[in-house]
Amino acid sequence: MSKPKIVVLGAGYAGMMTTKRLMQKLGPDKAEIVLVNKHNYHYQTTWLHEVAAGTRNQNQARMMISDVINPNRVSLIYDEVTEVKKEENRVVLKNSEVSYDYLVISLGFETNTFGIKGMEKNAFSITDIESSRMIREHIEYQFAKYSTSVKKNENDLTILVGGGGFTGIEFVGELAEQVPKLCKKYDIDRSKARIINVEAAPRILPGFNDDLVAYAKKSLEDRGVEIREGAKISECKKNSFVIGDDGEEIKAGTIVWTGGVTGNSILGKSGFEITKGKVTVESDLRAPGEENIFIIGDCAWVMNKEEGRPFPPTAQAAMQHADTCATNLKGLILNEQLESFTFDDKGTVASLGKSDAMGTVFSERLLYGTPATAMKKVIDNRYLFLLGGPKLILKKGKLRML
Numbered sequence: 358m359s360k361p362k363i364v365v366l367g368a369g370y371a372g373m374m375t376t377k378r379l380m381q382k383l384g385p386d387k388a389e390i391v392l393v394n395k396h397n398y399h400y401q402t403t404w405l406h407e408v409a410a411g412t413r414n415q416n417q418a419r420m421m422i423s424d425v426i427n428p429n430r431v432s433l434i435y436d437e438v439t440e441v442k443k444e445e446n447r448v449v450l451k452n453s454e455v456s457y458d459y460l461v462i463s464l465g466f467e468t469n470t471f472g473i474k475g476m477e478k479n480a481f482s483i484t485d486i487e488s489s490r491m492i493r494e495h496i497e498y499q500f501a502k503y504s505t506s507v508k509k510n511e512n513d514l515t516i517l518v519g520g521g522g523f524t525g526i527e528f529v530g531e532l533a534e535q536v537p538k539l540c541k542k543y544d545i546d547r548s549k550a551r552i553i554n555v556e557a558a559p560r561i562l563p564g565f566n567d568d569l570v571a572y573a574k575k576s577l578e579d580r581g582v583e584i585r586e587g588a589k590i591s592e593c594k595k596n597s598f599v600i601g602d603d604g605e606e607i608k609a610g611t612i613v614w615t616g617g618v619t620g621n622s623i624l625g626k627s628g629f630e631i632t633k634g635k636v637t638v639e640s641d642l643r644a645p646g647e648e649n650i651f652i653i654g655d656c657a658w659v660m661n662k663e664e665g666r667p668f669p670p671t672a673q674a675a676m677q678h679a680d681t682c683a684t685n686l687k688g689l690i691l692n693e694q695l696e697s698f699t700f701d702d703k704g705t706v707a708s709l710g711k712s713d714a715m716g717t718v719f720s721e722r723l724l725y726g727t728p729a730t731a732m733k734k735v736i737d738n739r740y741l742f743l744l745g746g747p748k749l750i751l752k753k754g755k756l757r758m759l
């Protein structure tokens with residue numbers, strides 16, 4: 358009898374960890390494993406704000422997939438998924454196609470601009486290595502242009518960030534460190550460059566404890582970040598946001614939207630039932646009505662039954678989905694009982710640049726400043742350890758703890 362073929366779509370946190378776990382749980386005689394990804398490299402999405410700000414080299418935030426997944430054990434296909442033909446157990450790729458017995462969809466997120474006029478066209482967004490690199494280069498170009506132009510436009514030196522959630526705040530935290538360096542490099546007076554974060558909700562970092570939010574605000578404002586809360590963006594023009602009821606216009610040389618994400622649009626194209634851009638999966642992480650398709654990571658809503666709403670989409674959750682998904686694939690293949698996903702909340706730490714952070718760890722313990730910065734690095738390095746052991750930490754890890 359031929360071996361069952363498991364195809365994993367997307368090599369992000371969820372896809373990489375699922376593949377890794379499958380290699381550990383199923384011997385080569387038990388299943389064929391295929392991993393499909395757009396690029397031949399894997400990147401840590403949670404580090405992209407650093408690449409976008411220019412505080413981390415893009416090559417440190419990515420690694421060749423074949424360096425951590427043995428290509429002799431897993432067939433690696435570098436191609437773009439365009440559609441899943443679930444009735445035919447087949448995935449259509451840009452340049453070929455692949456059939457499957459079991460499928461894992463872990464294609465991550467796409468930007469959601471909530472239909473704000475002009476946002477998609479005029480703002481950058483932090484979605485992958487390329488888009489982050491473009492932001493870094495654009496910001497640097499604005500500073501270089503300002504320093505060499507005869508007729509100087511100070512708006513070129515303003516960086517406008519839409520969205521005061523996790524990504525937006527981590528990004529302005531990095532900018533607070535990078536902008537003074539750029540000013541120094543291009544002989545620009547620091548007071549001329551502005552970093553402005555615009556959030557529609559009454560306060561930044563929704564979902565975070567009030568004390569942590571106050572700490573983050575002070576840390577950022579002390580380093581020159583302007584925070585505009587309760588400021589709804591009605592339009593994004595080529596070089597400005599229009600905000601509030603009075604239509605105030607804030608001009609900038611760089612505009613970045615971080616205010617929303619949704620699941621990969623391949624889901625809808627492939628005929629899955631979508632709720633707010635994602636598929637609400639069963640407790641065993643399979644798509645409703647599908648015996649052989651798992652949907653995990655940012656493509657899935659996984660319900661927190663106690664609270665009657667989905668768990669927030671995070672890398673931490675994506676990695677835990679991967680464990681349950683791999684266990685259940687083994688269960689299906691070896692006729693074992695499937696398990697339900699349970700989320701083990703280890704806390705959340707947000708960086709505010711390289712030297713400051715805040716968040717919660719175990720049982721809602723609040724962390725600020727140096728201990729939070731160290732904890733953030735432990736979290737980042739832990740992922741590398743799970744993926745590639747100590748060797749990968751030495752190669753790609755954040756080794757300077759403070």
Ligand code: FAD
Nearest residue numbers: 367368369370371395402403437438465654655671672673
């Ligand atoms: P991803 O990690 O995004 O991976 C998706 C993969 O699919 C990518 O490799 C992509 O190239 C590939 N892909 C996409 N489309 C296709 C296609 N059509 N064909 C082939 N391949 C495709 N979460 C935390 O827990 N802690 C944090 O500190 C944190 N910080 C963040 C900071 C930033 C700047 C951002 C943007 C997010 C952050 N998050 C954080 C959220 C976290 O990154 C996501 O929840 C996590 O990446 C989801 O994992 P995933 O595997 O579903 O998707």
